[in-house]
Amino acid sequence: MSNTTTATPDGAIGSAPPAQPRSVFWTTIRSWPVMTAIAILVLLVLVAVFAPWLHTVDPTALNPAARLKPVSPDYWLGTDAYGRDVFSRVLYGARVSLVVGLGAALLSVALGLAIGLAAGYFRWMDAIVMRVMDGLMAIPGILLAIALVSLSGASLVTVLVAITVPEIPRVVRLVRSVILSVRNEPYVEAAVSLGTPTFTLMRRHLMPNTLAPLLVQGTYVFASAILTEAILSFLGAGVPPEVSSWGNIMAEGRAYFQLLPGLVLYPGILLSLTVLSVNVLGDALRDALDPRMSQRV
Amino acid sequence: MNHYHNDGNRASAEAPVLTIEGLEVRTPARDGVPGRVVVRGMNLAVHAGETLCIVGESGSGKSVTSLAVMGLLPRNALAPVAGRIIVDGEDILQAGPKRIRELRASRMAMVFQEPMTALNPVQPVGRQVEEVLKLHTRLAAAERRKRVLDMLDSVHLPDIERVYESYPHQLSGGQRQRIVIAMALILKPRLLIADEPTTALDVTTQKQILGLIRELQTRHGTAVVFITHDFGVVAEIADRILVMNRGEVVETGTRDQILAAPAQDYTRMLVSSVPSLIPQPRPALQGEVVLQVRSLNKLYYKAKKPFRKQESVAAASDVSLTLRRGEILGIVGESGSGKSTVARCVVRLIDPSSGEVRLLDRDITGLGRGGMLAMRKKIQIIFQDPYRSLNPRRRVGDSIIEGLLNFGVSHADALKQAVRAMELVGLSADVLDRYPHQFSGGQRQRICIARALVMEPDVLVADEAVSALDVSVQAQVLKLLEEVRQRVGVGVLFITHDLRVAAQICDTIVVMQHGRVVESGAALEVLSRPRQDYTKALIDAAPGRDWDFQNFRPAPSAA
């Protein structure tokens, strides 16, 4: 679960990982759970990309006359309360969920990296930046998200931003802790004494150290973003209903849970499977890239 | 040889306490591939009251052997596959886990290298010692406590009641090591294995701990297996010596046999690599002054507490020194005496609190980031840890030319210079596109030196540049530095805590204590005729002073 900070009191990550022999990396990655997870994710991406050609209809096409139909040859997964084809919605929903997950991961990692680098390297910025980050962390993420969505209306972009913002402080903390632990490494000091300019120093010697933890953190953000999107939809602050996302299929379907549990369960199962796969992948990456990182959740 | 007689023991007085016969340890087989051999054909015997030193370079299998005896080999990583380990007549390799647990601490005990990490940080040390008694005896609580206190007393700990209640972090390294020893010896085991018990300690503390082990050994007639790579220590304490290389026994014999008349080349090489404590006389240098430090001060501030004045530590106070072209100036002193602080101030990795650093007659103390950038070419630094001094993600070639590129040298020219620098440090140019992990520690340290030299600096700062290396490698690197100094004429600020190394290479020596310079002068002068008590104590504490390793004979009773 990504919505956690580091487990160590000050988040220090210890010294730079000694470069692992390649074989360790690949044996960790090549276990069956990890391969299954990767296969599932690849399949999902394919499904998302090729949704229009996979026996789907327009997922937004209403047909009030055929609402809440059970599974049938016409409607592979039945229809929802507007008579939309759930199968099509679920497939198209994969797009949204993947975009939300990937977008949140990329955005939070990119912004968190920039801020974290600055805070970790320029000590004078640290105090200010970290206070602001603490402040942001102290606001429950979901509330911030609800407020932001109310602020600028429900749209995919808003939801993305709303999910990303609360994740940023965690990434910042992570990056900062890595930088703090690496900035006094002899090879960094050696680069300083070789007269390497500050930005080159950051790019060349500091940033690569954050790559592995960020990759792992990114997977967790990915997973939790998908979940958060669902929860936001549940609370009525998710992506607009016109857009099909797993979250709002479930949110709309929850009123019919006892009649047509599929409305929650089909997207729910897919969502859990995705999150599960991403988490498995993240854990594997963590173990493979740096066993010491297993400290962080 | 001291043949101690233990009554109530079935074994005959002559039988060794520990016998290892044909021991072989392997990593487990994976996917049909047989495991790597880590220790092979190990044979040894230790008698009561005797000290056997196992020496050998890093990775030669010393620790693995000792862990095998204790039955503490990491379960999934290493396993004994052949041979016998007989402790007091009982084969450890055949004993069940329960039996081994019973034997530990009561029959055989072990002292580990790192006193900092060998103790549970969250338990008072007294309790940790007492736990041994809880496990192996049926003493009442009060009795146990008394026994522990007695033991603490006999390892010469001060204020034992307080120490009993202390947590490890509240004790010094030496004190912690005493606790570990107390823990190992409280049940008077027949066998004590000490795996580099003093490597992490100051020379002065080391001396005390060695004395302590000796004392307890004679008192209880314990058989001691002492693992070390420091020949000074070996010369000091060994009855017999066993030399290991790559998992195999090279040679074994009495102390004098091995140190004075080694039969194997490998042993010869090892012993002769140990630097002498007595410096060669060197001509006084009259070259141009490249670095001048005047009244340097560095204060570290502790985190401020409300309503209190901010506390500070003076890591360096009023340090002055002068370095000439072609000179190697050694800074020696105990851990924490401020050696690194001075080095880092000189290179401006940290900002001095006050004082002046002049590089090539230019004051660099007040230079900002930009101003300093231009001066960086002139002064370079080499660090202690060769494993962390190179960016593991960059090819060594890129690391070496990084500085040149920073100063506008074209890539092609930089590469040419890098090739030359690699030759200078004795590495071939075709390794430039390898990654650091493909090199050994010694090779990495050479690469670091090459990286510094390629800049053609006027001043080279070496902070414990050889301390992490095996003696044989150390000797090579020292030789290299000597050559470089002669060829390039660079001034070297050489920081070390090892007096032998300092004696070997330095022209002048500065002795530091508590951040202050207590004595300075020509190396020969300072080391053979120290004027300050502190310097004298430092020299006295250096182990193996009475042995001249390079010449395979006891030292002429000078020093």
Add this chain to the structure above:
Amino acid sequence: MFNFILRRAAASIPVMAVVAAVVFAILRLTPGDPAAIIAGDSATPEQLGEIRRMMGLDQPLYTQFFMWIWRLLQGDLGTSLLSGVPVTEMIAQRMGPSLALCLSTITLSVLIAVPLGILAAWRQGRLLDRMVMAGSVLGFSVPVFVTAYVLILFFSLELRWFPVQGYKPLDAGLLPFVKSLALPTLALSTIYVALIARITRTSIIEVMGEDFIRTARAKGLREGGVLFGHALRNAAVPIVTIIGVGIAMLISGVVVTESVFNLPGLGRLVVEAVLARDYPVIQALILLFAFIYVFINLIVDALYTVFDPRIRY
């Protein structure tokens, strides 16, 4: 310790200030007007304006902000725009269920997860370990409301063991109280069990690789003794940290759980307040949550000193 608390309290002032400013800014930039809610569907613009004036919503933003801060400093959190009830009173009314839910969740999670994590670490790499870890990854992967629905379907509607919804305070009797909390706690716990079990496992495994564990073994200690006598307390700091983080995270989970199970707690209050733009309530609640977060962190840091004598403030 006193110094530490003082210092931390001082350090939390800027944090709270950031929170206050952010919250205020976001809320006031948000469209939506509590006056419109009060006025109802058919109100005229004049009526709306009248009500806005009455509530001080026509004042410039900065005036509203400083008014709010000024009252806050005097301990006045304001009154709900909608019901006119003082916010403190609303919080007091809603505190009980949330507190009960959080405490029961944390207790249950810790009671389940820590032994589970220990067990997994103990059997590292074996089937049991794999199962615990797989279960814990699964725990993160299911949205809490799905868990909740499934639990309701099974335990309430099928087995009829627990009520579907609602909260019975402790004065209504222990059994009803426990029953009303059982399912929400269970639903919310899954994720925390997963979280804490993982951390427990990894930190124990980590500690088991430390040198002093070897020392303990060299004393002749049994593995159980090594684990419980030496490893556990050393592994406690990350475990406590994650429990602290978990409590802070709990707030999000509580929002959903309280909605599904209709528990009259703070989580629901805040969602209702956001949807109704009841500014004083939202502001007060987010500040409260932030304060709890800061406070929990303080407790966690203080707990470090209990588990690890090296840490002193």
Add this chain to the structure above:
Amino acid sequence: AQGQTITAVMHSSLRVLDPIITTAHITRNHGYMIYDTLLATDHDNKIQPQMVEGWKVSDDGKTYTFTLRDGLKWHDGQPVTADDCVASIKRWAQQDKMGQMMAEMLTEMKAVDAKSFTMSFSEPGDLVLRALAKPSGIAPFMMPKRIAETPATQAIKEYVGSGPFKMVESEFRPGLQVVYEKNQDYVPRKEAPSATAGGKHVYVDRVKWIATPDAMTSVNALVNGEIDYLEQLPYDLAPIVESNDGIKVEVLDPMGYQTVMRMNHLHKPFDNKLIRQAAMYAVNQESILQAQIGNPKYYQTCPALFGCGLPYESKAAEEISVKGNIDKAKELLKQGGYDGTPVVILQPTDTPSVNSQPVVIAQALRAAGFKVDMQAMDWQTVVTRRAVQAPPSQGGWNIFATNNTMIEALDPLRAFGVVANGPKAWFGWPDVPAIEKLRLEFARATDEAQRKDLAHKIQALVVEEGVLLPMGQYFVPAAFSKKLSGVMPSPVPVFWNIKKSAG
């Protein structure tokens, strides 16, 4: 412990306690619990005396004298006086639209003695009776004078009425629950109860309203016996409840609701009547209702702006409102010269009863050739956004949909959506003077046949001009435990007359 309690889940949660300041139905319902009205409307839409014994009309038809019946007491024990009523009417008349109309004609209102007061008007007519008997919108609830003197724009702070229940203030949890207990001192009328009129006999000790945020949860709670009464049963969940022996499902409000579409007359493209008509032709009631209600048992297409089966039912402009005609829509769009300006539709996402209409409207408009910009937001944002008069591109809007209770849209005076006096009108700001003229005539008319005719004309104009589009009528079933008996049909949920059996 407190004897019999009815636990009810209402359609929303109670936060605002002043029934004069808000038109929110939950607050109105609360009003009927603790307050009483002078007059009331019975099940057949007849005006009946409630707190008053009766009234006298002066010969010129301009002055009404009302006399209070005996035994009326406030919850604090004080007797109800004519002064109290005068103050209450004054406050109410400032807030309610019909009240304001009445107030404009009112020349004098004063207490004659403790138990009677007079109201004099500039013109003869029975508007005062219809106003004071008004069951919904803002109903004229009577309060003690000291409370009724609170300025009309400020919420009252004391909740003392003379109604059949007393509010247990200590147990009030805004947004969560409100508890009422039987008012032992209440003297019900002798007549049989009928909607909000007649004898309000209370047979239980307490009534507790709780709010549940989740429809599923409420239904489960009802099935599980945790609650007794669910004011609005979600249609799709009806099958679960209907199959349950212990539960009765019944439509209690026979007039039902109407779902309507509103266009913004101020801005393009709906500043053009033809394009408004095109939009109206595009939409057909059946699909709106199918999506919103689903179960045909609970809805009917209905052209009548003032309600099918109600006094002012009319089929005027039926061809526009009911069936829809996509070809006609396309044609009108072309005639109107639609230039592709996107139509901004406000779509609430958090309120089930209004979630689906915009989706269906959007699909219909697109089919007709409109460009549509759906903007999703929570209901609170809709409420704020729809008040914005700026162009859609600057935070304004073109279309929103909402629902009316028929009781509030029963005639052209009550129905606020038909007001067409430009900027003062309800959101959308239609400016059709002809409608306003007809409404004035309606207010003055005394003959029922004439009123019906006027209503018919108004409806034709309202729809043709695109002031308000009725999109169908629907009924909301309540579900309650069979332990309850005597649950009465009423446009306002009432809790008197209900008995609860044990077990």
